[in-house]
Amino acid sequence: MTNCLFCKITNKEIESEVILENDDFLVFKDIHPKASVHVLIVPKKHIESVDHAGKDEVALLGEIFLTAKEAAKELGVSGGYRLQVNVGRDGGQEIDHIHMHLLADKKGEEVPLK
Numbered sequence: 001m002t003n004c005l006f007c008k009i010t011n012k013e014i015e016s017e018v019i020l021e022n023d024d025f026l027v028f029k030d031i032h033p034k035a036s037v038h039v040l041i042v043p044k045k046h047i048e049s050v051d052h053a054g055k056d057e058v059a060l061l062g063e064i065f066l067t068a069k070e071a072a073k074e075l076g077v078s079g080g081y082r083l084q085v086n087v088g089r090d091g092g093q094e095i096d097h098i099h100m101h102l103l104a105d106k107k108g109e110e111v112p113l114k
């Protein structure tokens with residue numbers, strides 16, 4: 001999708017702080033962190049939201065959890081983190097490209113002020 005922020009980030013047209021990358025996903029730091037660890041797991045394929053996903057995306061929807069697990073390991077928070085997917089404006093979704101938030105609170109690490 002030409003005018004999608006997360007398509008531009010996943011294809012490296014726009015910079016981000018990358019935590020990990022595999023064939024299907026880019027994991028990068030959220031620009032406005034809501035916890036001491038806050039990253040986004042974003043598929044390289046443009047799907048607008050969970051409401052727009054179908055049977056063709058079943059494998060990708062499974063892989064997003066496994067990629068989140070790998071990211072948690074990389075970030076040193078395995079065993080203690082939250083995964084969140086917002087759907088639609090009323091569900092808090094701002095960016096219309098499906099993504100999963102990974103949040104964790106590391107002891108002694110403050111959330112940076114915006």
Ligand code: 5GP
Nearest residue numbers: 016028029030031032086092093094095096
């Ligand atoms: P949503 O509300 O759609 O579930 O989550 C979108 C997230 O993307 C928000 O937490 C927001 O802070 C983050 N975000 C918005 N624009 C950018 C950006 O340009 N770069 C990065 N790294 N994160 C962004």
Ligand code: ZN
Nearest residue numbers: 004007046097
């Ligand atoms: Zn997109």
